[in-house]
Amino acid sequence: MQLTPADVSSRLTVVRNTAPLVQCITNAVVMNFTANALLAVGCAPAMVDIPEEAGPFAGVASALLINLGTPYAEQRAAMPETVQDANAAGVPWVLDPVAVGSLPVRTELAAELLEYRPTAIRGNPSEIIALAGTGTGGRGVDAVHTPADALSAAQLLARRHDSVVAVSGATDIVTDGESDMRLHNGHELLAAITGGGCALGTLMAAFVGADSEQPLPAVAAAVAVYTIAAEQAAVAAEGPGTFVPRLLDALHNLDAAAVAQRLAVS
Amino acid sequence: MQLTPADVSSRLTVVRNTAPLVQCITNAVVMNFTANALLAVGCAPAMVDIPEEAGPFAGVASALLINLGTPYAEQRAAMPETVQDANAAGVPWVLDPVAVGSLPVRTELAAELLEYRPTAIRGNPSEIIALAGTGTGGRGVDAVHTPADALSAAQLLARRHDSVVAVSGATDIVTDGESDMRLHNGHELLAAITGGGCALGTLMAAFVGADSEQPLPAVAAAVAVYTIAAEQAAVAAEGPGTFVPRLLDALHNLDAAAVAQRLAVS
Amino acid sequence: MQLTPADVSSRLTVVRNTAPLVQCITNAVVMNFTANALLAVGCAPAMVDIPEEAGPFAGVASALLINLGTPYAEQRAAMPETVQDANAAGVPWVLDPVAVGSLPVRTELAAELLEYRPTAIRGNPSEIIALAGTGTGGRGVDAVHTPADALSAAQLLARRHDSVVAVSGATDIVTDGESDMRLHNGHELLAAITGGGCALGTLMAAFVGADSEQPLPAVAAAVAVYTIAAEQAAVAAEGPGTFVPRLLDALHNLDAAAVAQRLAVS
Numbered sequence: 014m015q016l017t018p019a020d021v022s023s024r025l026t027v028v029r030n031t032a033p034l035v036q037c038i039t040n041a042v043v044m045n046f047t048a049n050a051l052l053a054v055g056c057a058p059a060m061v062d063i064p065e066e067a068g069p070f071a072g073v074a075s076a077l078l079i080n081l082g083t084p085y086a087e088q089r090a091a092m093p094e095t096v097q098d099a100n101a102a103g104v105p106w107v108l109d110p111v112a113v114g115s116l117p118v119r120t121e122l123a124a125e126l127l128e129y130r131p132t133a134i135r136g137n138p139s140e141i142i143a144l145a146g147t148g149t150g151g152r153g154v155d156a157v158h159t160p161a162d163a164l165s166a167a168q169l170l171a172r173r174h175d176s177v178v179a180v181s182g183a184t185d186i187v188t189d190g191e192s193d194m195r196l197h198n199g200h201e202l203l204a205a206i207t208g209g210g211c212a213l214g215t216l217m218a219a220f221v222g223a224d225s226e227q228p229l230p231a232v233a234a235a236v237a238v239y240t241i242a243a244e245q246a247a248v249a250a251e252g253p254g255t256f257v258p259r260l261l262d263a264l265h266n267l268d269a270a271a272v273a274q275r276l277a278v279s
Numbered sequence: 280m281q282l283t284p285a286d287v288s289s290r291l292t293v294v295r296n297t298a299p300l301v302q303c304i305t306n307a308v309v310m311n312f313t314a315n316a317l318l319a320v321g322c323a324p325a326m327v328d329i330p331e332e333a334g335p336f337a338g339v340a341s342a343l344l345i346n347l348g349t350p351y352a353e354q355r356a357a358m359p360e361t362v363q364d365a366n367a368a369g370v371p372w373v374l375d376p377v378a379v380g381s382l383p384v385r386t387e388l389a390a391e392l393l394e395y396r397p398t399a400i401r402g403n404p405s406e407i408i409a410l411a412g413t414g415t416g417g418r419g420v421d422a423v424h425t426p427a428d429a430l431s432a433a434q435l436l437a438r439r440h441d442s443v444v445a446v447s448g449a450t451d452i453v454t455d456g457e458s459d460m461r462l463h464n465g466h467e468l469l470a471a472i473t474g475g476g477c478a479l480g481t482l483m484a485a486f487v488g489a490d491s492e493q494p495l496p497a498v499a500a501a502v503a504v505y506t507i508a509a510e511q512a513a514v515a516a517e518g519p520g521t522f523v524p525r526l527l528d529a530l531h532n533l534d535a536a537a538v539a540q541r542l543a544v545s
Numbered sequence: 546m547q548l549t550p551a552d553v554s555s556r557l558t559v560v561r562n563t564a565p566l567v568q569c570i571t572n573a574v575v576m577n578f579t580a581n582a583l584l585a586v587g588c589a590p591a592m593v594d595i596p597e598e599a600g601p602f603a604g605v606a607s608a609l610l611i612n613l614g615t616p617y618a619e620q621r622a623a624m625p626e627t628v629q630d631a632n633a634a635g636v637p638w639v640l641d642p643v644a645v646g647s648l649p650v651r652t653e654l655a656a657e658l659l660e661y662r663p664t665a666i667r668g669n670p671s672e673i674i675a676l677a678g679t680g681t682g683g684r685g686v687d688a689v690h691t692p693a694d695a696l697s698a699a700q701l702l703a704r705r706h707d708s709v710v711a712v713s714g715a716t717d718i719v720t721d722g723e724s725d726m727r728l729h730n731g732h733e734l735l736a737a738i739t740g741g742g743c744a745l746g747t748l749m750a751a752f753v754g755a756d757s758e759q760p761l762p763a764v765a766a767a768v769a770v771y772t773i774a775a776e777q778a779a780v781a782a783e784g785p786g787t788f789v790p791r792l793l794d795a796l797h798n799l800d801a802a803a804v805a806q807r808l809a810v811s
Contacts, residue, residue, distance in 0.1 A: 254793025261520025
């Protein structure tokens with residue numbers, strides 16, 4: 014499967030023109046940054062994450078993001094009903110299993126949520142390996158495996174749950190268990206800010222929300238948009254602090270010319 | 280009622296000189312940004328939002344902000360007792376009913392809180408219409424009505440609860456049910472960042488905290504300061520990311536000359 | 546005891562080279578900023594703060610930060626077991642008793658946590674005086690006493706709990722109850738942003754995590770690094786908004802030459 018610059022730009026244009034309503038049940042550390050990332054690409058974020066509200070809201074959302082970074086009791090209670098309501102309404106959803114493997118509450122929760130077959134899953138190699146059950150996980154949110162190590166775990170996970178799996182790293186891998194793509198864009202400053210991966214998870218939700226029929230190229234386009242924007246942001250950034258606002262600017266201002274110039278897929 | 284540049288600047292000076300202690304029970308997405316917005320105009324923010332602490336603290340605060348964006352159980356439990364303690368101590372308070380109308384938990388909570396007669400209320404047209412009971416609300420945090428549509432709802436709400444109501448939009452409306460003001464300052468980037476409206480709610484609390492005797496011009500001055508700062512911030516911003524820190528800078532640096540030059544009220 | 550520029554730079558280099566895994570149970574307002582501050586100096590932050598996860602995680606962390614700014618029930622439940630597990634594993638931990646004194650829930654919690662003898666404590670003068678029981682505390686997060694007023698309280702607290710105590714202010718004081726240091730670096734913009742003190746608490750955890758054998762110079766080095774970075778950030782900042790990203794950049798880019806040029810200890 015090929016991912017062309019025209020396809021990436023076309024999908025970004027659809028997101029901007031349709032402004033998907035992206036519901037997020039996400040961790041307290043990155044709520045602000047990820048809401049701003051969604052707004053920057055033209056989406057409407059909605060952090061609706063409590064029981065009695067989150068489930069019904071999923072039925073009217075364009076997409077749903079479930080991130081396990083700070084799984085407080087109310088979010089834990091809301092998550093299963095929300096993904097069920099999303100599934101019932103045909104709303105695509107993304108699972109970001111932050112730090113699963115070593116931490117018991119979220120690891121059990123992730124296993125439960127996987128049964129509801131997320132449209133897509135995003136993680137670093139350690140998280141994907143832990144989720145697939147083919148390794149022992151990392152130390153917290155760190156990646157201790159390389160993306161290449163995680164490929165077979167990602168393929169296994171994708172086939173088992175009928176999901177598209179994105180593995181983040183210097184090279185990003187996107188697979189549906191049959192076809193794989195490697196994306197080589199990005200910048201090391203993404204690993205020097207909190208939520209560098211979480212924000213990508215929300216963009217994946219936005220892009221599958223805009224085209225739930227083709228989750229593989231939708232996820233790949235989200236990865237491409239995000240990592241190309243990171244490259245542009247890094248040009249003028251003087252460190253991780255100024256990188257954050259410039260990344261949001263770059264997501265907002267990204268155009269087809271930049272995508273055509275920078276996209277590196279294999 | 281007229282709002283002059285001299286009145287706006289004078290009220291900003293009072294805020295800076297008296298540093299109102301503004302207690303916030305607000306949503307997790309914008310806590311950081313709104314605390315920084317309060318600090319930028321010279322206030323002392325205090326995010327004291329749990330039962331047993333929030334109520335007693337309201338009695339010593341200069342003003343209180345209640346925002347319903349992520350109404351977790353502890354905040355829900357704290358809110359009624361806190362507004363009662365604020366009222367008992369004569370402390371003015373502001374209600375920001377984020378996304379009321381379609382979401383059941385916060386909609387019921389907003390109805391309960393309205394009974395305690397907030398000094399001021401801030402919302403987008405959909406939220407104000409939902410609160411007044413004259414419409415069906417929007418999709419999450421979005422505004423799907425224009426400010427003009429919301430005028431009669433705002434007037435009704437203001438009269439019913441003896442409050443000053445501010446409706447945010449391209450044109451902001453401020454009314455106490457008798458007098459109306461239209462403020463034409465602002466910038467579209469305010470709608471491209473999360474908390475663009477929530478931060479205004481906290482500034483409204485700060486300004487009524489500095490003058491609870493005249494809530495109508497106090498609220499209007501807060502709207503003017505915030506939206507004029509947004510115009511200044513937009514000059515050098517390259518997108519929504521760099522707009523955020525520049526908005527905080529502009530709030531911090533705003534002077535009477537800029538207010539006199541930019542204020543547009545009718 | 547002397548703190549030399551070479552010692553500060555050497556300790557910063559160790560932090561960067563060893564990337565301490567710093568667990569934070571901290572307030573919702575500053576989670577994002579403090580995670581980014583830790584990343585900026587080369588640490589791995591982990592906001593693991595719920596029962597069943599926080600305790601076991603402390604056993605594998607390099608250091609632990611406990612901040613009482615928004616003490617929600619789950620964090621309150623997690624804190625005692627987490628510091629016990631940290632102590633059992635020999636993991637150093639820092640207590641940041643935000644706004645103790647006037648607010649009952651966190652004041653009782655702080656008293657309980659003190660019994661577990663934090664490696665270090667950070668606060669403004671009011672908080673340190675309240676913790677020592679030698680005064681009546683301030684209004685919320687504000688400092689209403691000077692650092693000099695707090696010296697005897699800090700010494701008392703340090704001796705009583707076998708801790709290193711850092712008192713933040715225009716002049717920072719660091720004491721273990723026997724030796725005192727005064728650090729004169731910093732910038733007033735640190736008091737104009739939310740989390741200006743909280744981020745220092747996390748850096749203190751990082752530096753004692755890198756050298757738990759010498760907590761006094763480790764804490765002093767963290768104060769020096771943070772306040773010197775603040776001076777550098779202030780040079781190009783145009784207000785508190787642009788100061789935040791520039792502070793993170795400065796933490797990331799700080800070198801031995803800047804430390805040598807700016808360090809002011811007595």
